[in-house]
Amino acid sequence: MIEPILVVVMLIGMIGFGAPIFLALGASGLLGLYMARGSLAFFFAPTSFFGQLNSFELIALPLFILMGNLLGATPVGKNLFHAASLWLSWLRGGLAISTVGASAIFGAVSGVSVAGVAAVGSIAVPQMLDRGYSRGIAAGSVASSGALAMLIPPSVPFIIYGAVSGVSVGKLFIGGIVPGIALALALCLYIYVRASLNPEEAPLDTGTRAPLRERMRALGGIWHALLLVFIVLGAIYSGIATPSEAAAFGAAGALFIGGVVFRVLDWKTLTSVFASSVKVSGAILLIMGCAKIFGDYLNLVRVPENVSAALTATNLPAWGILVIIMLALVLLGMLVDAVSLIVVTTPILLPLIVTLGYDPLWFGIVLVMNLEIAVVTPPVGLNLYALRGVCPMLRVEEIIRAVIPFVFVQFVMLMIFVLFPALSLWLPNLL
Amino acid sequence: KTTLTGVSYLPPSYKALSFGSNGFVERLGKSDAVTVDYYDSGKLLKADEQLPALLSGAIDFMFHTSSYITRSVPILGITGLPGVVEALYENPDRLKKGSPLFDLINEELGKEGLYMASMMGNILQPEYLWSTTAAPVRSLTDIDGKKVRVVSFEATQVVEGFGAAAVRIPSSELYLALQRGTVDAAVANISTIIGRSLQEQLHQVYKLPLTAFGIGLFTTTKRWEKMTEDERAAFGEAADWLDENGAAEANNSIYPDEFWPIISDAGIEIIEPSEEDLAALDEASAGVREAWIKEVGADVGERAIALAMGTSS
Amino acid sequence: MKHIFKRIAQAFQIAGQVVLAFMMITICYDAFMRYVFTAPTSWSLEINTFLIVFVAAMTAADVQRTDSHIRITFFVDMLGTSAQRFTRLVIAVIGMIFSAIMTWRGVIMAHQAWDFGERVSSSFGTPMVYPYALLPLGFGMLALQFLFNALDAVMGKAPSGDDHQDLQEI
Ligand SMILES: NC(=[NH2+])NCCC[C@H](N)C(=O)O
Ligand code: NA
Ligand code: NA
Numbered sequence: 056m057i058e059p060i061l062v063v064v065m066l067i068g069m070i071g072f073g074a075p076i077f078l079a080l081g082a083s084g085l086l087g088l089y090m091a092r093g094s095l096a097f098f099f100a101p102t103s104f105f106g107q108l109n110s111f112e113l114i115a116l117p118l119f120i121l122m123g124n125l126l127g128a129t130p131v132g133k134n135l136f137h138a139a140s141l142w143l144s145w146l147r148g149g150l151a152i153s154t155v156g157a158s159a160i161f162g163a164v165s166g167v168s169v170a171g172v173a174a175v176g177s178i179a180v181p182q183m184l185d186r187g188y189s190r191g192i193a194a195g196s197v198a199s200s201g202a203l204a205m206l207i208p209p210s211v212p213f214i215i216y217g218a219v220s221g222v223s224v225g226k227l228f229i230g231g232i233v234p235g236i237a238l239a240l241a242l243c244l245y246i247y248v249r250a251s252l253n254p255e256e257a258p259l260d261t262g263t264r265a266p267l268r269e270r271m272r273a274l275g276g277i278w279h280a281l282l283l284v285f286i287v288l289g290a291i292y293s294g295i296a297t298p299s300e301a302a303a304f305g306a307a308g309a310l311f312i313g314g315v316v317f318r319v320l321d322w323k324t325l326t327s328v329f330a331s332s333v334k335v336s337g338a339i340l341l342i343m344g345c346a347k348i349f350g351d352y353l354n355l356v357r358v359p360e361n362v363s364a365a366l367t368a369t370n371l372p373a374w375g376i377l378v379i380i381m382l383a384l385v386l387l388g389m390l391v392d393a394v395s396l397i398v399v400t401t402p403i404l405l406p407l408i409v410t411l412g413y414d415p416l417w418f419g420i421v422l423v424m425n426l427e428i429a430v431v432t433p434p435v436g437l438n439l440y441a442l443r444g445v446c447p448m449l450r451v452e453e454i455i456r457a458v459i460p461f462v463f464v465q466f467v468m469l470m471i472f473v474l475f476p477a478l479s480l481w482l483p484n485l486l
Numbered sequence: 487k488t489t490l491t492g493v494s495y496l497p498p499s500y501k502a503l504s505f506g507s508n509g510f511v512e513r514l515g516k517s518d519a520v521t522v523d524y525y526d527s528g529k530l531l532k533a534d535e536q537l538p539a540l541l542s543g544a545i546d547f548m549f550h551t552s553s554y555i556t557r558s559v560p561i562l563g564i565t566g567l568p569g570v571v572e573a574l575y576e577n578p579d580r581l582k583k584g585s586p587l588f589d590l591i592n593e594e595l596g597k598e599g600l601y602m603a604s605m606m607g608n609i610l611q612p613e614y615l616w617s618t619t620a621a622p623v624r625s626l627t628d629i630d631g632k633k634v635r636v637v638s639f640e641a642t643q644v645v646e647g648f649g650a651a652a653v654r655i656p657s658s659e660l661y662l663a664l665q666r667g668t669v670d671a672a673v674a675n676i677s678t679i680i681g682r683s684l685q686e687q688l689h690q691v692y693k694l695p696l697t698a699f700g701i702g703l704f705t706t707t708k709r710w711e712k713m714t715e716d717e718r719a720a721f722g723e724a725a726d727w728l729d730e731n732g733a734a735e736a737n738n739s740i741y742p743d744e745f746w747p748i749i750s751d752a753g754i755e756i757i758e759p760s761e762e763d764l765a766a767l768d769e770a771s772a773g774v775r776e777a778w779i780k781e782v783g784a785d786v787g788e789r790a791i792a793l794a795m796g797t798s799s
Numbered sequence: 800m801k802h803i804f805k806r807i808a809q810a811f812q813i814a815g816q817v818v819l820a821f822m823m824i825t826i827c828y829d830a831f832m833r834y835v836f837t838a839p840t841s842w843s844l845e846i847n848t849f850l851i852v853f854v855a856a857m858t859a860a861d862v863q864r865t866d867s868h869i870r871i872t873f874f875v876d877m878l879g880t881s882a883q884r885f886t887r888l889v890i891a892v893i894g895m896i897f898s899a900i901m902t903w904r905g906v907i908m909a910h911q912a913w914d915f916g917e918r919v920s921s922s923f924g925t926p927m928v929y930p931y932a933l934l935p936l937g938f939g940m941l942a943l944q945f946l947f948n949a950l951d952a953v954m955g956k957a958p959s960g961d962d963h964q965d966l967q968e969i
Binding site: 095096098099102105106107109110111112209211214215217218219220221222223224225291292293294295296297298299351354355395398399402 | 497498499500501525527528529530531532534535538539542543544655656658659661662663665666667668680681682683686687
């Protein structure tokens with residue numbers, strides 16, 4: 056067990072000394088593979104990398120980044136937040152709360168959370184900062200709510216859990232709705248309370264309330280954004296496109312809005328939008344590929360498996376086992392990517408869960424709630440890096456510090472749904 | 487004691503498909519000659535990276551779905567040829583370890599440095615055409631104009647020949663695609679249907695045997711020859727068990743006793759193809775067989791088909 | 800030498816932009832043809848999936864050239880100048896080794912795929928040598944870039960600044 060610890064120390068050390076995240080993940084994973092398998096292990100590094108990225112579902116990531124950047128060239132984001140600030144001027148933290156709402160809507164559009172963070176973050180963070188919001192609230196609200204895409208259907212993690220556990224994908228999708236909305240509301244509530252206690256973190260628009268006419272006019276400025284949501288959601292729910300493909304429609308729609316409606320896309324702007332989109336997508340995908348090298352090392356030496364197996368051997372009351380399982384999953388989620396976490400731990404934990412008398416459907420739901428935490432916890436927390444990718448004005452360490460309280464909220468919600476399974480089961484069982 | 491590293495991309499929840507592989511690994515692990523380091527569910531390697539890993543010696547054995555690699559290893563195409571699979575499936579002895587067809591396949595694999603220790607004793611029940619309420623397919627003529635999700639190279643051309651549009655979408659998006667009408671139907675083995683709960687979105691199955699696959703246990707000739715007597719004996723014995731029980735358990739127990747009842751209970755209408763439809767399929771797929779024979783060589787191809795059809799021995 | 804390298808890295812980056820545009824257009828086209836004419840392409844899914852690998856691997860060197868890869872600078876910023884130089888050197892060397900191994904094994908992967916005639920078992924049937932070849936190309940360039948970083952660190956040249964400001968300019 057000494058080698059995995061060494062590898063994790065190397066990972067954290069390299070990240071601490073300023074190595075690119077992809078390199079820290081790739082090099083420490085490769086070292087681990089080498090210690091475990093000798094020179095033969097070199098084979099696994101490029102195949103892990105290639106296998107991770109060779110997946111059509113990931114296509115949504117670069118395309119939603121492109122969509123976000125195209126919109127960034129237009130006043131659409133500004134108009135949206137202008138309208139939100141006029142209409143929600145009475146609400147402390149209103150803009151961050153709208154951001155959570157936007158992420159939830161985006162969650163219905165996308166099945167992978169990094170795509171949501173990229174699209175919402177590139178618009179929401181600059182707007183919030185412009186309006187005097189603290190960097191902590193701006194970064195934390197986007198990074199944590201972006202993960203809602205996994206809980207709100209369509210959801211790639213639910214599909215994978217369905218295949219691994221045999222639970223109905225349809226029921227899982229429906230089962231994710233209540234926890235997804237509950238988590239979104241909890242994040243909003245947290246923002247509201249925090250903004251009320253620290254008004255300087257989320258300033259209200261001072262001055263008199265804007266007259267109704269002006270507020271109505273502001274609403275007129277958001278139809279482009281609504282059109283885009285309509286295009287993407289419409290493409291999915293009408294069956295024109297699958298969720299991954301719908302991202303291409305979103306990007307094309309944004310191109311139309313920028314090029315035809317606002318006429319802001321001259322050749323120079325257009326190429327610079329594409330240049331930065333490709334750069335950011337490349338940087339994030341590179342991290343995802345290398346995270347898999349690291350994850351496959353842990354899988355090869357069976358770290359997640361051994362942790363899960365150790366848990367099944369404890370002699371505690373049911374609720375105690377559950378709490379420990381959840382804590383262990385949160386810890387594993389710091390090191391392992393979301394898909395590995397499902398695929399590796401489910402076959403070992405599920406039999407225990409069933410023996411304890413719990414519903415596999417419920418376990419899938421709380422497992423994905425765990426993933427909501429896993430994607431924002433360092434050192435392997437892809438949403439953190441995705442947010443940094445689309446918001447160069449934020450530093451990674453700033454983002455990490457910002458999400459800590461949000462993770463706490465997520466964990467409380469997770470515990471509520473763990474200890475009261477009926478909360479998540481009533482809706483799928485109704486249908 | 488030598489450690490043999492093996493992989494499968496299938497999760498254990500694909501019960502019918504992994505019954506054989508799990509049993510093999512269990513038996514091999516119990517032997518005194520070797521220890522087994524086994525990774526299923528694609529934990530170590532994704533499906534597409536298994537063959538390269540085996541060839542480069544990074545792993546010692548793999549279970550692989552034949553249809554995933556028929557274009558890299560053309561001889562395996564015999565397990566998926568329309569017009570052939572029904573006869574092959576009905577006669578398990580034809581693909582058994584040591585049968586003439588089995589040996590012929592291994593002769594061809596040997597040229598590429600591969601060795602197949604077993605094809606689980608048979609191919610699995612063929613892939614049929616499953617369709618939604620909105621776009622029912624109950625006969626050959628119904629196929630015309632439908633959007634059909636097909637993976638298999640062998641089935642694609644046949645389905646297109648009947649006037650359908652062959653659609654490629656990832657299996658993770660198939661559920662939603664059927665629900666939303668992005669596709670009207672899917673060519674699939676019943677394990678894929680149950681494994682992804684697709685029965686929730688389907689309304690009828692038209693049992694036209696369009697293609698099929700088996701799950702083979704592969705190693706390289708190099709690795710096989712490097713094994714000691716004891717190791718080879720242990721591996722061979724476990725493979726014998728797999729050959730005896732793998733496909734048999736799926737085809738004769740799990741499918742009829744568990745999976746098809748789930749399909750019926752889901753209210754899915756089961757339609758047997760008429761004799762004319764089967765004959766039409768046979769005729770329509772002649773081109774696919776021709777193309778395949780060309781690829782593997784006329785002599786080998788014709789011999790393999792004759793063995794599979796039972797028209798020679 | 801460095802100049803030629805820069806040109807190639809930039810060319811890969813521009814190719815990446817073309818790829819992104821290609822993805823957007825072909826995926827829309829494929830879905831449109833499927834929905835309206837029931838006539839989807841056989842290649843869109845397959846090619847676009849491989850292009851994700853393209854975007855990740857082929858742009859890596861150019862992103863490293865401009866020091867735009869995502870990283871945490873909080874702790875190194877507190878170090879002295881010579882300690883910072885030393886860290887840069889160590890990271891560049893590790894980066895060189897890692898990228899060189901990825902290149903070397905990538906070459907073997909592509910070569911074996913070529914040798915064996917590996918293809919996707921679909922009707923389009925992409926020969927796997929092409930997507931696999933993206934790895935050695937991209938990581939080979941990245942290894943060179945880390946070599947330049949190492950040389951810069953040894954000679955005490957300041958790292959090229961993070962010019963990743965384009966997002967804010969728009
Ligand atoms: N050629 C085949 N149909 N192979 C089996 C494919 C099964 C796999 N789950 C899929 O649908 O993608
Ligand atoms: Na979603
Ligand atoms: Na994490």
